[in-house]
Structures are given as C-alpha cells and as structure tokens.
Amino acid sequence: MNLKPATLQSIDEVITHYPVKRSATLPLLHLIQEDIGYLPPDTCEWVAAKLELQPINVLEVVTFYPMFRQKPIGRRHIKVCRTLSCALMGGYKTCEQFEKEFNTHRGEVSPDGEVTVDFVECLASCGTAPVVLIDDDLHEKVDCAKAKQLSDQIKAEAKKR
Amino acid sequence: MAAPAQRRIIFQHIDEAGYSNDIGCYVRHGGYEVLKKAVTRKPEELIDEVKKSGLRGRGGAGFPCGVKWGLVDRKSGKPIYLIVNADESEPGTFKDRYIMHQDPHQLIEGTMISCFANNVKQAYIYIRGEMPHGARILEKAIAEARAAGFVGKNILGTTYSCDIFVHRGAGAYICGEETGLIESLEGKRANPRIKPPYFPAVLGLYQCPTIVNNVETLCHVKYIAEHGGEAYAKIGTPNNTGTRIFCVSGHVQRPGYYEFEAGKITMGQLLNEVCGGPLPGRKFKAVIPGGSSAKILRFGERFKGKRKVGAEMVDYDWGVEDVPMDFDSLGMIGTMGGSGGVIVMDDTVNMVEALANINAFYSHESCGQCTPCREGSLWMKKITTRMVHGQARNEDAALLKSVADQIPGRTICAFGEACSWPTQSFIAKFGDEFKSYPETKKTAKPAGAHELV
Numbered sequence: 001m002n003l004k005p006a007t008l009q010s011i012d013e014v015i016t017h018y019p020v021k022r023s024a025t026l027p028l029l030h031l032i033q034e035d036i037g038y039l040p041p042d043t044c045e046w047v048a049a050k051l052e053l054q055p056i057n058v059l060e061v062v063t064f065y066p067m068f069r070q071k072p073i074g075r076r077h078i079k080v081c082r083t084l085s086c087a088l089m090g091g092y093k094t095c096e097q098f099e100k101e102f103n104t105h106r107g108e109v110s111p112d113g114e115v116t117v118d119f120v121e122c123l124a125s126c127g128t129a130p131v132v133l134i135d136d137d138l139h140e141k142v143d144c145a146k147a148k149q150l151s152d153q154i155k156a157e158a159k160k161r
Numbered sequence: 162m163a164a165p166a167q168r169r170i171i172f173q174h175i176d177e178a179g180y181s182n183d184i185g186c187y188v189r190h191g192g193y194e195v196l197k198k199a200v201t202r203k204p205e206e207l208i209d210e211v212k213k214s215g216l217r218g219r220g221g222a223g224f225p226c227g228v229k230w231g232l233v234d235r236k237s238g239k240p241i242y243l244i245v246n247a248d249e250s251e252p253g254t255f256k257d258r259y260i261m262h263q264d265p266h267q268l269i270e271g272t273m274i275s276c277f278a279n280n281v282k283q284a285y286i287y288i289r290g291e292m293p294h295g296a297r298i299l300e301k302a303i304a305e306a307r308a309a310g311f312v313g314k315n316i317l318g319t320t321y322s323c324d325i326f327v328h329r330g331a332g333a334y335i336c337g338e339e340t341g342l343i344e345s346l347e348g349k350r351a352n353p354r355i356k357p358p359y360f361p362a363v364l365g366l367y368q369c370p371t372i373v374n375n376v377e378t379l380c381h382v383k384y385i386a387e388h389g390g391e392a393y394a395k396i397g398t399p400n401n402t403g404t405r406i407f408c409v410s411g412h413v414q415r416p417g418y419y420e421f422e423a424g425k426i427t428m429g430q431l432l433n434e435v436c437g438g439p440l441p442g443r444k445f446k447a448v449i450p451g452g453s454s455a456k457i458l459r460f461g462e463r464f465k466g467k468r469k470v471g472a473e474m475v476d477y478d479w480g481v482e483d484v485p486m487d488f489d490s491l492g493m494i495g496t497m498g499g500s501g502g503v504i505v506m507d508d509t510v511n512m513v514e515a516l517a518n519i520n521a522f523y524s525h526e527s528c529g530q531c532t533p534c535r536e537g538s539l540w541m542k543k544i545t546t547r548m549v550h551g552q553a554r555n556e557d558a559a560l561l562k563s564v565a566d567q568i569p570g571r572t573i574c575a576f577g578e579a580c581s582w583p584t585q586s587f588i589a590k591f592g593d594e595f596k597s598y599p600e601t602k603k604t605a606k607p608a609g610a611h612e613l614v
Binding site for chain 2: 017018019020022023024025026027029030051057060061064065066067068079082083084085087088089090091092093120121122123124125126127128129133136137138
C-alpha cells in the first residue's frame with residue numbers, strides 16, 4: 001500500500017477517535033479511497049493489520065457499502081440521483097445526457113478515461129431536483145442543458161491538462 | 162382559509178444573507194448562550210424540560226424524545242454515548258442538510274446540551290457519505306467550538322468533559338435505522354440488531370447505553386433549553402408540539418423547505434398556497450406525505466372518522482387537502498408524518514412507473530439479513546420493472562400485493578414495513594391503474610411525463 005504521508009497521519013489520528021479500533025474501518029477505507037482513487041487488492045489485509053482484525057472483517061464492509069469501489073474509475077465521478085423526486089423532474093434524461101456527452105454507459109469508465117457516470121440513490125436534495133454529485137460537489141436543478149454545460153466544463157479542464 | 166405564516170425556530174438563519182457557518186457569526190447571533198446557562202443547571206432539570214416539551218423525534222418515527230432519554234440505563238456503570246443521526250437518507254427528506262451546511266453550530270450546541278443533560282461521555286455525528294462538504298464543515302465547526310471551550314475537556318470551566326467526532330457513512334440507506342447505524346459505527350456491515358434485547362438505550366454502541374437522535378431533534382432541544390419545555394409545548398398542537406420542517410419535492414411550483422407550527426397547516430395550504438400549486442396545466446394526483454416509505458394519498462379520496470379535539474370526540478370528513486400536517490392526523494388517515502418529506506405527483510405520472518422507481522430503491526437498500534425483506538423487495542422490483550419494460554399482466558397487482566403482504570412484521574427492523582407500504586398503498590389506492598397498465602402501455606405517454614425507471 002503506497003499511501004501519502006498525510007493520509008498515514010490522518011489514519012493514525014482517526015483511530016484515536018474510538019475506544020475500539022474496529023470502528024475506524026469506514027474512516028480508513030474513505031481515506032485510502034480518497035488517496036488512491038479506489039481500494040486496491042491489498043486494502044483489506046492492510047486495514048485488518050492496522051486495526052487488529054481479520055481481512056474478511058474489512059472485505060465484508062467494502063462489499064456492503066455502495067460508495068466503496070475495488071476498481072479504478074474515471075478522473076471525475078458523476079453521480080446522478082435516480083430516486084423518485086429526481087426522476088419526477090427528469091433525472092433519467094439528465095443521466096442519459098451525461099452518457100451521451102462522454103460516449104459512455106452507467107457504471108463504466110468513459111473511453112477517454114475522463115469520467116465515470118453512475119446512477120445513485122437519493123442524495124437528500126430533493127427540493128432542487130434533479131441533482132448530480134460530481135466528485136464532492138453537489139449540482140442542483142441539472143436539466144439536460146445544465147448537464148451539457150457541466151460536461152463542457154469537464155472537457156475544457158481535460159484539454160488544459 | 163389562508164395558510165398561516167412560517168414559524169422558523171430551527172431554520173431561523175437558513176438562507177439569511179450574510180449569515181455564515183463559522184463560530185464568530187453564530188456567537189454574534191447569541192450562539193452558545195444557552196449552553197452556558199445549561200451547564201449551570203442540574204442535568205435532571207434539562208431532561209424534565211424536554212419531557213415537558215412533548216418533543217417528538219424528527220427522524221421519522223416521531224418517538225417522544227423525553228421518553229427515549231428516560232429509557233437510558235444510568236445504573237450500569239458503563240459510559241453513555243450519544244449519536245447524532247445525520248444520515249438523512251429517506252427519499253424526499255432534505256432538511257438536515259441545510260442545518261449542517263449553513264448552521265452547524267446550532268447542531269453542536271444542541272448536541273452538547275443533550276450530552277450534558279444525559280451525562281454522555283462521547284458523542285459521534287454519523288453523517289451520510291454523500292455529504293463530504295457537510296462532514297468537513299462539521300469538523301471545522303467542532304474544532305472551533307473545542308477551541309472556545311464549548312466542546313471537549315472541562316466544558317466552560319466545569320468538571321464535565323465530552324468530545325464530538327464526525328463519522329462518515331458510505332452510501333447505505335439502512336444506516337438511518339438506529340441499530341444499523343450503531344453496527345456501522347462499530348465498523349461493521351449495517352445489519353440492524355434485534356430488539357429485544359438490543360435497545361440502544363441499554364445495549365447500544367459497544368454494548369453501552371446509547372442515545373440516537375436526529376439532527377433536527379437536537380436543534381429543538383436547544384430551543385427547549387432556552388425557552389423551557391412549557392413554552393415549547395405551546396407551539397404547535399397538543400401531542401404534536403413545536404414546529405415541523407416540511408421538505409416538498411416533485412410536481413409543485415415552488416418546491417423547498419418550509420417550517421410551520423405542527424398541525425397548524427393543512428396539506429392543501431402547504432401545496433397550493435405555500436408551494437404555489439401544481440405546475441401549469443397539471444393537476445395534483447397523489448402525494449407521499451412523510452418520506453418515500455409513507456403510504457401514498459390519492460387526491461379525491463376522503464377520510465372519515467372521529468377524533469379528539471380538546472376533551473371531546475368530533476367527526477371529521479377530510480379530503481387530502483384538509484388533513485392537518487402532524488404525526489397524529491396523518492397517522493389517523495393511514496399514513497405517517499415520518500421525516501417530513503412530501504413528494505408530490507401530478508397527472509402526468511403513471512403510478513406503476515412511480516412504484517417501480519420506489520421498489521428499485523428499496524431493493525437496492527435492503528441490508529439482506531432477513532429473507533422476507535431481501536427477497537420480497539427484490540421481487541417487487543423485478544415485477545414492477547417487468548411491467549414497465551417488459552410484459553405487463555392483469556394479475557400483477559394481486560401478485561405484488563401478495564409479496565408485499567408477506568414482509569411486514571417478519572423482519573428484524575422496520576425496513577420490512579418501509580419497503581412494503583409503498584406497494585400495498587399504491588395498489589390499494591391506484592389498483593385501477595395497475596389493472597389497466599397493459600392497455601395504458603400501448604398508448605402515448607402524457608406530454609411532459611418523465612421516464613421513472
């Protein structure tokens with residue numbers, strides 16, 4: 001596991017938040033995923049050793065929670081809300097627009113490696129539906145026009161690199 | 162009758178120009194004065210105030226907060242924990258988001274008052290994983306409060322110490338269920354625990370007595386500590402005290418969050434006057450009043466019975482628009498106030514498709530430990546999805562009902578009820594649409610209708 005020094009420091013700090021080390025399982029997985037972009041194959045053994053657990057104790061957590069991923073994704077993660085309030089306001093069209101913009105399908109990395117588009121369940125911003133979470137940032141009232149505009153921004157940033 | 166004015170006690174500063182989420186702004190607006198007074202009082206007095214207030218939990222179940230606190234095992238000799246349930250995951254609910262992002266110190270003050278009142282050793286805020294900014298804002302706010310002596314060791318110079326840590330979830334709805342949340346906080350899969358014996362008040366986090374309260378509930382505690390339980394109980398209506406924040410989404414002109422005295426506004430006033438009514442050229446068809454698991458109401462249906470007004474029993478005869486928005490009234494008409502998430506559907510929506518959307522959600526979110534829920538939620542999803550995208554049959558309504566009827570009461574947690582109530586109520590209220598769906602499918606969709614599944 002090749003983690004940044006800052007991540008290792010955060011890991012040691014967060015373990016002190018709990019009287020039982022096992023509680024730090026989710027925080028550690030978040031920190032590793034934020035550092036590397038996904039959870040590489042040696043994650044479970046590494047976290048288990050760190051928290052004095054068995055690797056299966058960590059693997060069962062990784063596979064339970066939808067936010068943890070064991071494979072790399074695109075450079076940006078576009079999560080479109082699929083649940084009722086967003087769907088009532090056109091969330092499915094929004095998702096299709098992103099798929100079209102990046103020539104990709106839900107759950108796949110786009111051919112240019114730039115994005116992964118996913119449908120996710122309720123993001124708790126139903127009053128501003130449809131909503132989209134791009135990496136850490138929530139975007140509200142994302143109709144097709146706004147989805148196109150957000151896609152253009154991502155493409156423009158990609159070109160600069 | 163005109164809708165009453167909003168009464169913002171929890172959302173007082175939400176969207177206020179110039180109001181920021183740092184401690185300086187909070188203190189300038191009188192912040193932490195209530196905590197300063199609270200730590201000079203006896204903890205039992207504070208618990209009494211909450212009991213007198215009649216405060217009911219704002220997470221969904223509406224369980225009286227004072228009773229919850231009264232159940233805490235204080236003789237075990239084990240430390241007591243408090244967990245702030247900031248998982249806000251019931252579809253249609255989006256109130257806690259704004260408290261945490263825009264007014265985090267209100268939550269921290271309410272939390273610390275509750276911790277002091279219950280002699281809590283350590284508090285955790287369990288925030289859903291999809292709110293990374295919210296988690297960072299809370300962490301910064303806690304650090305500010307710690308530096309100012311409101312959180313941490315020897316709070317405000319007293320002998321009382323209690324810290325707060327933020328703990329992030331990772332995208333699982335079931336973490337909103339309090340025992341599932343506790344399992345998750347212990348670093349495990351969020352499989353809810355069976356009750357008895359695992360009542361959090363006795364055997365909660367690390368098998369210690371634990372209080373789990375919703376974000377908004379703890380903000381109400383702050384208000385109660387400031388103004389007294391009796392004054393709080395005068396807001397709202399008897400047994401439905403205080404204010405309620407309604408999160409309105411779907412097909413209305415002005416969706417959003419609105420705080421009113423509980424029971425003082427009707428569904429019709431909320432949707433027609435406050436939210437501006439249906440979209441142009443549309444009509445309201447159905448509404449889910451308390452988060453997606455609450456049973457659906459059909460516009461045009463009527464509810465009759467007797468209810469208690471003061472000491473008397475009086476007859477009521479309500480349409481959906483006439484129902485007062487409080488826990489008890491919504492309970493009387495067979496649904497629930499739940500988390501305050503009001504999802505509105507107009508006449509462009511086909512109910513089979515709307516149910517298919519909800520069923521996909523519950524099937525995705527079932528934790529999988531109880532067979533009736535794991536299998537039942539999956540089959541309800543498969544059947545409704547097939548109806549929309551494959552072949553729809555006349556007998557599907559009866560099949561769906563038979564699956565839904567076999568789930569509730571047969572599971573460890575209330576998810577069994579949550580996932581079956583939509584199917585049961587959609588079929589009870591809109592059985593005609595399910596029966597005619599094979600024919601409806603052959604016709605064109607109404608203009609403006611969206612794909613739902």
